[in-house]
């Protein structure tokens with residue numbers, strides 16, 4: 001079985017969020033299960049600057065509307081896996097991956113239709129049995145493979161976040177060079193626009209999403225972003241497989257970024273040192289107060305509409321909060337203003353900083369994640385590994401991974417009761433109550449640190465799916 005895993009971001013080469021983590025670790029886990037797997041992603045500026053990759057495997061000319069664009073496929077080996085990179089500097093040699101200054105690049109349709117064409121051509125010219133696509137940036141490859149190349153292999157498409165579908169205006173359709181017949185409601189057309197993810201959903205052999213609960217939620221109007229009907233249509237080929245965590249990257253026993261290493265036995269002492277460190281970084285005043293960490297893209301999905309209001313109120317509650325995030329200008333600016341107002345209690349760092357993310361996971365007592373919707377969410381699983389108790393809105397993967405400590409003896413975190421400012425405040429108050437009971441706190445910390453959210457089990461489920469698809473083909 002030879003598999004090509006295609007993604008628009010792959011850790012450690014490029015990253016804006018969880019997709020990169022998954023694309024960096026799932027292929028490794030599949031390799032350990034014996035799968036002959038390769039990864040392909042764009043050759044962004046950040047990749048060129050950090051890694052010395054120059055081996056050229058193939059060169060194509062790719063039609064894009066009336067133009068022709070050059071494409072080089074480069075390769076390197078990392079952790080025993082071949083990673084391919086699609087090089088076209090006009091499209092990818094930029095400061096951002098998809099956005100700059102909080103604004104999407106104007107030519108994202110061209111950039112990712114081009115990427116999808118490159119993947120399809122590469123797959124067609126090399127003998128893969130399975131191509132595993134991820135999100136809208138690669139979804140159109142399925143349409144090219146099935147409708148243009150009549151490719152006989154099997155296609156899996158994983159939806160990491162249905163909130164992003166690659167919707168562009170109809171005038172971008174010619175960039176695909178596909179027949180206008182394909183611009184129909186059972187493929188690429190979506191309320192008069194071009195929808196790349198929809199095309200991929202209809203043409204792939206299996207659709208997966210990143211948690212069992214989210215696989216159900218996306219069939220409803222509330223979580224379906226207008227595609228719930230389409231997903232209902234393909235429910236027979238829709239699966240929910242929970243993401244895992246790369247414990248080589250995220251473990252307090254072995255983390256080069258944190259002040260003191262610790263494990264289940266030394267968690268109380270270790271976390272104290274890491275908390276002191278974090279308090280200093282953020283210039284906060286009182287180490288005795290419970291410390292809540294937030295690492296998040298600053299977008300509405302992550303609950304910022306209720307968080308902003310709740311933060312104002314929570315300053316009276318004798319707690320500290322540290323935030324690391326970047327995203328929409330409105331949330332960035334509001335947070336900066338709040339920080340000035342609540343200096344010493346609220347710490348805000350606007351930007352992207354992997355080392356600081358590790359130090360927050362280790363130093364915080366609680367991790368706040370009141371997402372409006374959450375396909376899987378990695379941060380709550382990472383937090384648990386660090387003994388940092390998650391406070392979550394139980395949707396999607398947060399529902400699948402966090403059990404309420406007030407509802408079960410085996411509880412692993414705190415679930416807020418309603419998605420609202422009041423619900424969030426109540427959740428934080430419950431966390432505060434727990435903080436005042438050091439024995440219980442220590443017991444829960446030790447319990448959550450022992451949980452296993454590694455990729456092992458999830459990779460096995462993907463492997464079973466690949467096998468099933470290939471056996472259907474024979």
Ligand code: ADP
Pocket residue numbers: 016017018019021295296297324325326351352353354357376377378379380
């Ligand atoms: P999403 O993919 O929706 O952003 P996830 O919880 O699945 O959310 O994954 C987020 C990943 O991105 C985690 O590894 C998290 O630590 C990281 N991350 C998000 N924002 C930042 C940031 N500003 N700085 C460093 N890491 C970040």
